[in-house]
Structures are given as structure tokens and as C-alpha cells.
Amino acid sequence: SRGEHLTARRLWELAGKSPAVERQATIEMAQLFAEKELRLLAYPMLKEAQAKAPQVRALAQAAADRAEQLGLKEEAFARNEALYAADRGDLRLLRWFSGYFDERHDAEQALLWRERLLKLAPASAADIAAKARFLEGLGRIAEARAALEAALIVSPENTYLIERLADLEHVHGDTPRAIELWRRSLAIRPQNPDLMRYLEFLSPEAEGFEKAYAEDALALVAAYPPTPEAGETAEALLDLTVWKVFANGLSSQFQQTVLRVYTDSGVKAQRRVAIRYAPGVEEVRLLKARILRPDGTVLENYVEDEQDLSQGYSIYYDARAKVIDFPQLQPGDAMEVQYRIDDIGASNLYADYFGALRLVQGYLPIRKRRLAVALPKTRTLYYNAPRLIPSPAITEKGEDVEYDWRAENVPKVKSEPAMPPLIEVADYLHVSTFKDWQAMGEWYWNLVKDQFIAKESLKRTIRELVKGAADDAERIRRVYEWVVLNTRYVGLEFGIHSYKPYQVNDVFERKFGDCKDKATLMIVMLKEAGVRADLAIVRTSNIGAMEPSPPSLAMFNHAIAYLPDYDLWLDGTAEFSGVFELPYQDRRGQAMLVSDAGVRFTTVPTSAPAANVYRQRATIALGDGVDARLENVVEVRGTRASQFRSHFQDPKERKERLEKLINADHPGATLEKFAFEPLDDLSRAVRFEFASTLPAYIRQDNSNFAARATVDHVDLGKQFAALSKREHPVEIDKLQTLESTATFELGKKWTLVDPPEPLTLREDFADFAMTVAQEGDRLVVATVLTFKQNRIPLERYDAFRRFCEDVTRAYNQEIRLARAD
Template sequence: MRRFALYLFALSMCLVPHASADVGRFHLALGGALSRLDAARGPHAYGALREVWNTWDRADPTQVEEALLAAERNPKLDAPVRAYAGLLAAYTRMRRGDVAAARKKIDSLGFVRTWLVVGPFDNEGKNGLDMEHGPEADFGQAIVPGRAYSGKERPVRWRAAPEAFPFGYLDFGALLRPERKVCGFATSFVRAKAGSKAPRTVSAWVGASGSFALYWNGRMVLKDAAYRGHDADRFGTTLTLSPGYNNLTVKVCSDDAPPVVSVRLGDAKGAPDAALEITNDLGASAEAAKLAPTKADKSEKPAAARATLGPVPAFQALTAGKAPRPADLEAYARYLDATGGDDKTKHEARDLARRAAELEPSVERLLLAGELSEDRNQRREWVDKAEALAKKGGKPHVDVLLARADLARSGLSWQTASRYLDQVLALDPDQVDAIAGRVITYNMAGLKRTALSTLEKALERNPSALLLLNMHASQLRALGRSTEASEAESRYAALRFDDQAFLSGQIDLALARRDRAATERWIERLLETDPDSQWAHGVAARSYRALGQAERGIATYQRALALAPEDVGTLRALADLQGELGRRDEQLKLLQAILKIRPQDKDVREYVEHIEPQKPRADEAWAWQSEKFLKLRHASAAGQNRRTLRDLTVTTVFENGLSSKFRQVVFQPLNDAGAAMARQYAFQYESDREVVQLRGARVYRGDGRTDEAVEYGEGAADDPSISMYTSARNFYVQFPRLDPGDVVELRYRVDEVTPRNEYADYFGEVVFLQSNEPLQNAEYVLITPKKRTFYIDEKVPGLKRETRDRGEQRIYRFVADNVPPIVPESAMPPWSEVLGFVHVSTYKDWKDLGRWYWGLVKEQFDLDDETRKLAREVAKGAKTDQEKVKAVYNWVVKNTRYVALEFGIYGYKPRRCVQTVTRGWGDCKDKATVIVTLLKELGVPSTIVILRTQMRGDFRSSIPSLAAFDHAIVYVPSLDLYLDGTAEYTGSTELPDMDAGALALLVNEGDSKLVRVPERDSKKNLQIRSVSATVGDSGDAKLEMDYETRGSEAADWRRRYHAEATRRARVNADLGREFPGFEIQAGNAGVVAGDLENLEIPAKLKVRGTARAFARKEGDSLSMSVTPSVRLTTNYASLSQRKQDVRIPSFSSMEDTFVVKLPPGAKVKSAPHSVKGSSPFGSYEIEVGVAAGQVTVKSRVEVSATRVTPKQYPAFKQFCEDVDRVLSARLVVQP
């Protein structure tokens, strides 16, 4: 190591000086990185090499390259580390423009770049790595060209990857479509070169974006299930190279980013092995198949596990003990951060940095912990700690000042960043990050010329700093100094040959100047540095077309399609080019290929319809012509305001679960009120994935005229009152003035246009074929791929169903004529429960749905050390499950505000637990995720529950679907307890009424179970009131009232009376409705609230005051109410008979005690009688006591029923009337 350090010192001293005396010195950042590389041991060297590499934009690139080359030649470093340094050195060559040398260097290191590939395969829910997709079972046989496997969205076959991956990695994102949430396989064949030894030990070194499994001759030899970013040589293992061809296969699975993999083969020590021959020739597969294990071999117990090599396993070993060294923790965190090696759901780098900073604080470790924090607020706390530690050293710390500046610039007072930057530059005038920060601040202040002057002065001292060169060129161009900007960009490009954005800009500039030679030169450079990019090929092809070289453009697009034959963007661009050239047949063929890949592509479908012979759309052909539905306009009105003559829905489902919907709605207002209400028609759609097209909106007048709709528009469907914001939008169509008897026809389409189905291949919808008005004809047509299975449930009076096949499609048709209206009734269930419907879903049972949902959400239950610490702090002192549950629940409802941002998939997918805890806000799913995650950390099992709230009524369908649910809560099995974290001010045992009795799916980590949440317990939902009234001769009274509310309604009391500033006014207003003229007693004793912060005890309130009209005068008597004011008949039983159920979702039992102190000498003329009664629907009781000068009335009303059927209604009505009659009795006294 000492020799390496001396070499670097000599390198820094011998650099040729530039114009400024300061330019030739070794850059501080690079010098520090080299010092740490010199001291590095074991896996620390990888992070140190990345630190050297990361100085490229700040230090002299020549020095950086020389340092990496020196590391590659340093015999003191391990062979794999030297190979890693060689890879980084090759990348510096590419950046300097010597792409040929970079490729040669990478080949010499042993990176595999000839592959056979197959995919994509499904990886929804990250289940793909452990799932057998087909290729895993075929190692024992030769690869058969053309053999199909069941891939994601389509059959897939082995093919040779084009020669477009020369830089040490294979990017499946350039080869597979779709490229997200997929798995891909890559296979190559390896043998010893002639004259070299076999069998012998070799090694394989793998890095991947996503998770991977490495197979050698059919046996899995290496696996990493974490979803990391790509970097080379993360893992390694030794292999036995058998004589002949050996099968090397790697399976890579990705989530939201395309899978990428690099495989390097070396000798037993990890150094490049030049005696290996690698090919992707199909002919080698037959020979390699002979080395695959037989079925008997697979059934045997696996041999002893090989040692896993590479920086990740080495770091894991160093940090796995009970007392790891803080230096190892820090180095591993920096390595993961620098290489993108941290699985975003694990937060390993963050936790490592935090542990290092806590075990042995240093400024650098504290700042690292801050950089890896979840958000800006947490980062500020760590920077505060670093600043406090730096002050103990007695002098300013540059990195702390830079962190302060960065925090300031990202805040509201961004101007204060200058103060910190000035301090840095006073310490080091050439500090590149500080100069860049100052330039940004100047630009934010509008001082563009000052920013330019600052850059020019800095470049005089450090002309090789790429960051400054780039900013200088951008600043010149922002000021309109184009010539100087071009010169600055040329200096920058000499050191960043691979900057695609710059290269693209130069191509555009050369085209604008009509410089053919320059355009071709820049195109060649772009494709040389980015040979696997669809974007780069597209830029090149469009540029060739602009140069008039259409055939070269077509050839470039075809090379791009050789990479990814299903890339829709390239297919569309090539189709457009063929169309421009007048080759309609070729254009149409390409467009039809797009529709086969992505049938939901609305623009392409419409364009094909435009250039093909005109014919009606298949789904719109189901619409009735006006002659047919106008025949229905003369039927009797039957006392209705409006009727629907025709209601048609045609849904076309594609193989990927996306769909297109056509609607025809024809309605007729029958009187003036109906005509006024019918002038506007509205419907809702999801703007993030659907587009609306209005196909027709007409009014057929009684005199034969036809008018068009006046206007249409749309607006957000948000509800700011409850902080709910969604991607849903309301679409409105406005008609001209309507007269009774006019017929209105509306035709529109709603097409899903997203490139991929966020819900895997799921499709589901509920179509209502009934309403509160007569429906002359209702029809639903479902057009599906024949190969897919759909489950259908229907509940519509008189519905007829037919099914037929048409080519590759299966058509389901549902028709009902003269569908009777649902007459609205008071206290009836919501419309979504009672209307007739057809329900369609691709899920067979609830377990299938639950498994998919768990795959969607399981990564969101994440934890980092900060959140683990929070869980322990929240439950400090709690010993039982119940105590822990209460502690966690109360923390969540009090510390996370309800804000719903339900855009796209986040209408069903919660955000990460750590993110929600840090932000302090979330919707129902987010809060449920936090509760479940914290309880799991505390050892209390629980599960997220998705349910259908009572606001939408019951779900009458028998098949599973996401359409059933609109809410998420938590279930704790050990306590048989449901928790709703959305319900602020609600205790852990006070489940809101909207959740009680709801249909729910316990997700149970994929082992889902459909349940019914228990109904509310009328005995636990109780309002207790004690009223002491001292009545005066005139009917006024002094009142002392004590209230206690238990159960679900306690939350309403806490919410309403929580704020002390408004409590008095609200109490006065609320009691004034029952006790006219009520005034609260002056002073604090007038209203005394219990502990409304404690959600686990009943809500209590004491009120003292006077009511001027407590008793009303009836002649010479005083009459007063001494029972609860509730009336059941009015609320629930006002009709003589019913067709719909009565819903009683939120009735709390009542216990009232009135103690009435009469005026002196007053006599009781009449009083309520003591009585009690009960029924299946509830019970009531009144107990009256009359003593000298005092009357005590105790009353209790309990309604235990939550739903009453029409058959039960007469008995229920009688019960309500009995209760009301008993409660209506008044106390009458003679003063």
C-alpha cells in the first residue's frame, strides 16, 4: 500500500501546470478519496474506488483516470478489486471519447457480452424470482429455436441479444416489453480455450438491478433476493469449469425499474481469465445440457453451500456481529449509497449510517445519516448534531456549511444559503460545490450576469472542473451568448463524451445549421456511446430523415426493433415515417402490429380507422338508431318526471385487462321539473388512465327538429372538505332548453390509454341496469378475449343473457326491457346496494384477490431504525397486547392527519410506512399500514383489512372484485379488535358506524379471508345524561347537566367540543335547540369538559346555565319535557309500508335522568307513567318518582336492530310508535 500512496503523491507533483499556479495541484476531494483508498482493507476498497470515480465532475478528469489505472495495477489490492478499478478506468476512457479502448478493456476483464435472452415473465408482487417460469426446467435439454414459453402479455421465445451491450452489462429494459415488474433470462455458454485446463475452478461475479439467481449447468449457485440498483461485481462465487460447454444462466427480476445484469468470469481468485471461451451459439446448448442435473440429482439434498464472495457478503459479515465497528458500518452505508445497492424497502444504508453515527459520532457520519434520512426535517436534525460537534473542534467544517446551504436553498428562505456559501469559499476559494451553490443562488435571485462572472473566475483557477464547465456553458446560453456557449460546450464535451443530452442538443444544432457532416458525426457518437437505447436510435432515425436520408432512418428504426421488437414507440415512429414516404401498406402493417401489442392504444386505433376503408366501430354498432328508440317516446308518463328509453354499455376488454367502454344513453323528460333537471348530464372518469370522447349529444324535439348539445366540460371530483384529492374528474354535457316530451340522446366513449395495467391483468366492473326512473331498455355487452376467463354475477329483474363467440372474442350480452324503477324511501340503503346490476371480475375467489393485493402492498410495510425506535417509544411501559395496541393506535390518530392523494394505483396501494410516519399525513390505507407495521415491530400480529363502508351499503354480488371496497382498516386477531386509524378523536374500541357490519377482506399476508365486521353493540354505544332543573314560577329553570357519551358517537363529541376557544359557543347553540333561551353560566364553571384528549375514556361534559323557557305555559300550568327528544317514527318508520330495508347505522342507546325541583307549592297535575317494553328491535323503560317538591324521571331507549326488512317493518313501526308515545308524555305542574 505504501508504494501505491507514493505513486499517487508523485503523480500529483508531476502534473503539468496550467496558466494559474493553483491549477496543477491535486484536488482536495480526489486527494482525500485516494488517501482513504490507500488505507482501505477488504470491501472498503470498493467504496473508496467509487469515491474516486465520483470526483470526476470536480477534480481534473486526467488525475481521476490515472488514479483508477494506478489502482488497477496495484498488487496490494485483491484481484476482484483491481478488476473493479479496471472497469471504472474503462468508463473514464469512454467519457474521454476513446470508446474502442473502453470496450477492449471491458472485454479483457472477462465481462460476458454475448447472450441468449428470453422474457418478459411476470413479476407482479415480486414473486417471480422464486416462481418457475419454464426455462428453469429445461437445462437438461438443448434450446429449441421457436419454442414458446408463457410470458407476460404474450408467448416469448429464446433469441440472441444483438451486439449492443459492449460496456459490461445487459439491459433487459432495451430488450423486453413490458420492461417493468418482469423477469428475464440470459444464457451463455462457457468452455476452456484449447490448450487450457478443464476441469478447473473459475469464478463468476454478478451485479444486477433487481433480484437475481445465477445458474451454472442447471444448478442455482448464487442468489440475491434484494431489489437493488445496478453495479458490477456485487456478488461472486466459485464454479467448476467442466470440459466442453458449460451453461451459464442468470435470471433477473425487477420491480419499477427494468432489470439489468452484469456477469464477469474470472479465475479462482477473481482475476480476469483469458483462457475462457464464451458464446451464445445455439449449437452449444446441446453439449451444455449434458452437464445439467437429472431429476434424481435434483431430488437429492444439495451439496454444501459455496462461499459467497464480493463486497456485499463481505460487508454483511463485517457488520453482522453484536458489536460491529462504526467504521465498517459507515463504509457499508457509503458503498450501498454510492452504488445504488440499497433495497428501497429495507433502508439498510440509512440504518447503517445511523448506527455508525450513534456508536461513534463524527461530523462525516452525522452528515451521512442526514443525507440518507427520509425527508428534509430529519436531515436538519442530523445536520444540527454535526454542527454542534464541529463547533467543539473550534473551526468551521466545510461539509457542515455546505449541508446548511443546501437545506437553506431548499427552504423558504433560500437567500440565507449565501451566508454559508461565503464561509465555505472563505476557507477554500476553489470549493466546486460551494461555487456551484453560489451560482444557483445568484440565478434564483435573477443575477444571471453575476453568476456568469463567478463561473468565469472559478474556471480560471480550475479549468478542468466538469461541473463548472457544464454550468458555464448553460449560463452563457441562458444569456443568449450562443457562440461562446458552443465553445464552452465543446470544452465540456471533450471530457464527457457520453453525455447523451449534450449529444442530442448538438445533433439538433447541426440540423438547424444544415450541416450534414456534423450531424452524422454527432449521430455516430451518440450511437457509439448508447448502442442499446431506443431513444438514441430514434434521435438518429429522425435526424437521418431530416437530412433526406429516409432509408437510413428506416434502417436505424429496424436496428432498434431488433433490440425490442415490441417497442411501441419505435413501431409508431417507423409507421409514421413509412406513411410520410407514401408506403401505406407498410404503415398499416406496423400500426396493426401496435394494436396487437397494445390494443388499448386509442390514437393508433383511430388512425387505423382513418386510413382503412370506413366502417363502424365494433362496439358502437350495438347502438340503436334514432328511429328505433323514438318509437318509445309516446308511452304513458305514469306520473314520472323522467324516463330512460335506452341505456347501453359496451365494454371491450383486452388481454392485459385494460378496456374500452362505449355508452348510449337516451332519456326523456316528462314534465317541466324533469325537463329542468335533465339539461345537464354528468359522469365520472379517471383522468390519469382514461380519456373521454363525446361521440354525439342530440335533442330530438317533439316537432321533428334535432338540436345539438350546447357545450361540455369537466371538473375535478375532489372533496377538499375532507382533504381528499383524486385523479377522478366529472365530465358534464349541457343541453339547450328542454321541453316535456323531448328525447335526449348521448353517446360517449371512455378508453383506457395507459401503456400497462397497474392492476396486473385484472379487470372488474359493476354496471347498473336499473335506476330510480323507468328504464324501457337496458343492455350491457361485454366483449372479451376468448382465452381469458371472466366470472359474472347479475341481479336485474327480467334480465336475459346470451353468449356467443366471434373469432378470438367471446361476447356476453345482457338485455332487460321495462325495468321497474326503485322508488326512494326514507332510511333506505344506498343506491349502490339496491339497484340491479351486472358484476364482472377476472378473480375466481377472494383468496386470489387477496394474494394479488398482498403482492401489491407488501413492500409498503417498511421499517427503518428511526421507525423502530418510534415504535418502542410509543409503547414504552406497555406490557400486554391491548396496551401496545392502544398506544400505537392513539399515536397514529393523533400524529397523522387525514389527507388522501388517491392518484392512479395509490387509490388502492398505500404509501410506505416510513414515508407516512415522516410526513405526518396519509389516507386510510396509509394509516392502516403504519398501525400494522408498528404493531408487528412490537410483536403484535395484525393485518390490513380492505372493506366496503356502510356509506355504500352492502355488496350483493357473490364474486370477488376490487369494486367492492372503498376503505382500509386494521384487524388484531389476539384481541378480536378492528381499528380505524382514519377516525380521529375515536378510541381504539369505538369503531366508527360506517365500519360496523361492513363486508371486509382480511388480507393476512396473502392468506385472505372474507368476513363481516361485527355490528355495533347498542349496549356499548350509549349516551348518558343527567339533568337537574330548578324550575321557577314563570317556567324558567336553572340547569345542571352532566353528559357522558360512550362508543362510536364519543368521537363526534370530542371533535365538536375539543377546541376550548369555540366550546362555549357550540354548547350554547346545541342546547339552545332543546332548551329555548338557554344561557351558559358565566365563568369557567359554566362548561367543564372531561379529558377529551384521552380517547380511551368516555367523552364527558358538565354544563351549568339557565333556560328562560324550560317549561311552557299551558293556561295556568307549566308543561315540560323530561324525556329524550328523539322520535323514532319520524326518522325510521314514517311510511305505512315499505319495499326497501330500513337502515339504522348510528343510533346510540340513551339513558336520561331528569330531576325536576318544582316551584314552592307546585303540584303535579300529570307525569309520565312508569312503563317498560321490549321487542326484537330494542327496548324502552321509564321510571318515575314523585316526592315532595321534586320529580325524578329515568328513561332508557335502546335500538338494537341495525337493519329491518320489509317483512319485519310493521312490527318495527309499532315498536317505534310505542317508544314515541311513551317519550312524548310531559310533566305538567300547577304552580
């Protein structure tokens, strides 16, 4: 590789210099050879160098290490023995000799060397455990036990030593004592799934916390006989979620779901269960997965798979799903799934913070819904008030306090087109150990503040980047475009980095990162350029707004930058968006602004329709027959511009993609020519033009002729107002203006019989205008449609539906024509 080539070249240049430098070069060259599986070359090189300089300890030690790598154990022993004779305080050698004799099953010598080590160095847990193992091997069980117990007096919460003592007791017949010790270890470090399972094997009565909550699925099936409502495909008999929070801040989640399916479509929709988790910090443990047939038959036949979820737009990326599939599920069957998700690690990466968010409702009716949180009495839990279960039952259970929310016959949420995000129409539970935004913001800033410290190399790049900029606007544009164009969006959010950005210098040097990393880099660069910027942790609008209390990290899924002096929001992941083209998902998002100045919870403002414009100027020339020629000039500004830059980024694919776009409105159209203005300048609007032949554009009905009066195929009724009645508001994600001017050139072969009717509509939620003008043998039809509200409330739906129907009819009008001859 390039790095190895440079290393070898540097070592070659060092050779022949001073003896000390040359010796170091020899050691490094030997290391390089060893790494490249060239150990046979490395060892002779070191032997020769050591023979020339026998007094140099580093060469002798390197030669001994290489001898061991080659399996020359006795030669390695002799070399290390000579090294030890020269320095009897070398702790590394004492540990080596102990291991050497351990491999040869000489417990007495292994113990002797380990005890020499322990006399010279502070006792480590590994050394104490090794000493105890050697004593055990010599049959000195009481001494082994005493060594471990003495170490535990000094380090009573060292789970490694506790478990080694438990192993000793178990092997030598005192299983009750071993179980007591293993339980003690679990109390300190609950997230040790292997030990949990082993304890359950040894002591079935010591089952997990979930056993106190799990319900009998067979009894549920009997208690709730099938009573499907008309059109119902499935229902949940039980949806149970329990979180257990331990004293060290780690937590476990237990889930039990029992569903009954009624139809083939219900089977198709419900047969696969995806259990989402974060590998490395969580472990999934499947407890039950079975089908319960109406005749009482129980089938434990399922297929288990893993799915990578680390794709998409997210603040955290270390996500996978364990997928459980029931291929034998049939209409009328019930299915049960039980699983646990356990935090793994010695402690909570986020200190003692705990937060969780879970829907109370979904798209299926639920007979029994239960959510519970058990946490130590020393902790306070804050929570919202779900509409269906406003208050939990609170009970003290030993050292814990349990919060228990229960409901029966929870209605389903009706799915509708263009509805708001589910969390805005469904009931949900949100819990957190943070009392207010100030507490959470201060905690989060202390977690991330050191990531914003820039090295001189980064500062130098920033100074060069903004050199000569006339004002802050130009500095902001340069920094923003540098970040979005020079750093790739790659999610590396594992463990603590699910919510903590990597150090800004690492992001700068490797030129990639996730949303937090890019936001951090942009903030540091802007501040170095003299522009204040804060970190904004965001809940994007496409997943829905929540009540602002309680505060927790469970709310958020994105991170961007905020410039308070200019009220400007910048998304470092929006690689095809300009400075003022914030993605629509960020707009209306909820945000926690954090900096050294404090914390603030706010909402990202929406953008005005005038800032988001799709404009086209089309000329349709009618020919002698029924075909027409379309020439169109398109300009896109604002939020939608990024979609066009991304879609047409590759010049090799532009023709094919543009032709597909035209054919969506004009089937059979052929693209004759096209041209795009440069798409890599994010400060410019997207502009392109094209010419196309439109076959059979003029429709003939006997002796009558007609052609579409617009080049747009718009059906607002189908898109937003297909239902006569709704249960939810209408969601319009983008406020924008659509402008279209179509100039029809009738030529000498056609005359106008009947033009389309003009129309003007003005509502609080939208405006529409269609104007029609005849200029000689030309007919100009212009339309302007402006959406002014993101959400249409239910009380305005009838008016909105009429508006959509009227606008759709206007767009679909025809021009009545006759042949001039």
C-alpha cells in the first residue's frame, strides 16, 4: 500500500545514519516484515544487529519477540533469561515467564514468577486471578480462595474477580455460594447476557425480570374470541412493553406481542416482526416466537434473519433488526413474540440518563395495552400524559419504583393519504429522567463541548477558505459549500457516538461523518471565520412534532447548525442544497439549541411559498397533423432545487431521466435536445431547457379536435382530497409556488374554437389563478398555484376539497380547435 511504501522509504533513508538511528530503523523494518508475514527475514536481521550491539536492550528484546513469533520457544526463553539477568525489575518479563510456564502446565513455576511480579507491581485483577488459578492447579484451594477474597476487600465491585471466585466455588462443589457471587456480579453489571443465561440454567427460579410481566398467550387467545370488525385484517390481543432501569444507568426492555390475523392481507402484513437494536451496545434475546392455531396447536416454526438498517436519514446509524418470519401463519391464527433488548457494557454511556418513546396506538386495534417502567427509588421519572392513559399506577417494589400504564380496547389509528406523521395523531408515551430542557441541555453540552476544539491545521484551512470574502454572507456560503461538497455523509454512530459527534479534527481529516459530525465541523469553521453558530439537535418534521415535555434524546433524529445573528439554519448533509434551501424535512422540525451560552427549545421556521418556486415557460407548436412540438424552459428555486440537482447530477444519465420525466406527462414523447446550466453551483437556481415531440397531442373526436390547455398533469383531488370525509388533517409537506405559462402556436393549419375558462381562487390555505389570452395565432394559458399552509384542519377540509376539485378541472381543460382549411 501507499502507507507501507512510505514507511519502507523512510526506513531506507534512516539506514547509514547514526548507530542509534540505524538500530531503530532495523527494529522498525523487522516489525514491518513481521506484519507482512516475512518473519523469517525479520529474525536474522535482528540477530545480526544484536550481535553487533549486544548492550542495546531494545534490539535484544525485539530479537526475543521475533524468536517467539517463529515458535522458537527455547531460543526466546534463553534470550529473555539473559534480559532478566540484566534487569530483574522488568515487569513484562516476569509476566512472560509466568505465562511460559503456564503453557507448559508447570503451575509451581508459573506461580513463582507471578508472585515475583506481584511483589514489585500494584496488583491487577488479571494477575490476582492468574495467581489464584495457579494455586488451584496445585490443589491449594483455600489459598486460591483467600487470594481472591483479599483482592475483593480492596476492590469489592470488580466483577471480573467476583466471577473468578464464583467459578472457583462452583468447580469445587459450592454451587449455592457460586450462584450468590454471580448474582452479586449481575447486580453490579446487569448487562452480562451470557451470565444471565447461565444463572437461569443453574437456577431456573432465578429467571429474568420479564417473568413478572409476561402473560399467558393461550389464555389471552381464549379470553378474546375472534370478533373482527368489518374490513379488519388483524388485531393485537396484547401489546406489552416494559423497561427495567438498573442502578448503574443501564436498562433492559421486554416486549410481548400477541396478534391474531383474519385475512390473507393480514398474514402478509404481520408475518414478519422486525426487532430493532444497536449492535455493540445492545443485545437482542428472543424468548418466544410461536403460532397459536385455533384448534389449540402450537407451532414454534419460524425463520430468523438479520437486516441492516443503517441506511437513510438519521442521527444514529448503528441500527440493525432481528427479523422473525412466520411462513406457516394462516388466517385465524394467533402469533406470539417475546424478546428482550439489553444494554451491554459496564455502565451507561450517557451517565445515568434514561429516556424512551413508544406509541400507545398503531394501525391495529389493541385489546390490552400495557407500558411499564421500573427504576431505582433514587431516580425520578418524568413523563407526558397519554390521552388514553393519563396517569400511571405507581408502586414501590423493593429497591425500585414501578410506573405502570394500562389500557383496554385501544382503538386503531385510521390510515389516510396525506395524513400528518403518526405520532401527531396517535397516542404515545414519552419518559425521561431529565426534568427540563436546561438540565438536559447542560448535560448534553458537557458531553460534546470538547469535540469543538480545532487544531491549527483546521484553523489554517478556514483562514485560507474565507480569505478575501467581502462580508459574512460570502463567508457563510464558502464554509457551507466546503462542508457539503468536501465531506461525505457516512454514518459511524456506534456506542457513545450515537449522540456524541466525533472530534472535529478527525472529521476534518477523514472528510466524512454523519449529521452531528458535519454540523460540528461547520460550526467550528464558521466560528473561526467570525460567524457565531450553535448546534441544533433536531426532530425532523417528517416524523412529526411532539409535546415539548419531558425532554429526552429519544425525541431527536438529526443535527444541523443554527446561526442566531442571521436566523439561518444550515444542514451539512444536504449536499445538493444551497445556503437558503434548507430541506423541507428540517423545516417545522423541533430543535434543541445547545452552546456554551445555554440551551433553548424551539421550532425551525417554515419557508415562504415565494422562496420555493417551480417555473416553466413552454411553447407548444401545433403541426399539420395531430402531433405537436414542445419547447420548455424550467427554473427551480428553493427546497425542490436539491431534488433536481441530485436527479440530474450524472451527465451520462440526464437524457434518459429527462425523457422519463417528460413521458410521465406526455406518453410516447421523444426528446430532441436538452441543455442544463451548471448544477454544481449551489447558489444558483436549477435551470434547464428541452425540446420534445409530443405524439397525438391533438385529440380527434369525429370532426372535432381538442388539445390539453396546460403542460401540467395536476390532480390535487387524487393527491390530497380523494376522501369525502377524513379523520385527520391534510398534510402538505412543502409550501411552494408552481408557475406555468403555455404558449400554443396554432400556425396556419388550426383555428381556435373555444379557449379554456379562466379561474381565480383565493383561500387561506392556497391560491390559484388561470389566465387565458389570445395574441393573433397564439394562445397563452398561464397558471399560478400557491400552497400557503402546511396543514389543512378538519373544519376546512370541505373547502379544501372543493378547491382541489376546481383546480384539477381547470388544469384538465382542453382547447377546442378546428382545421383552418
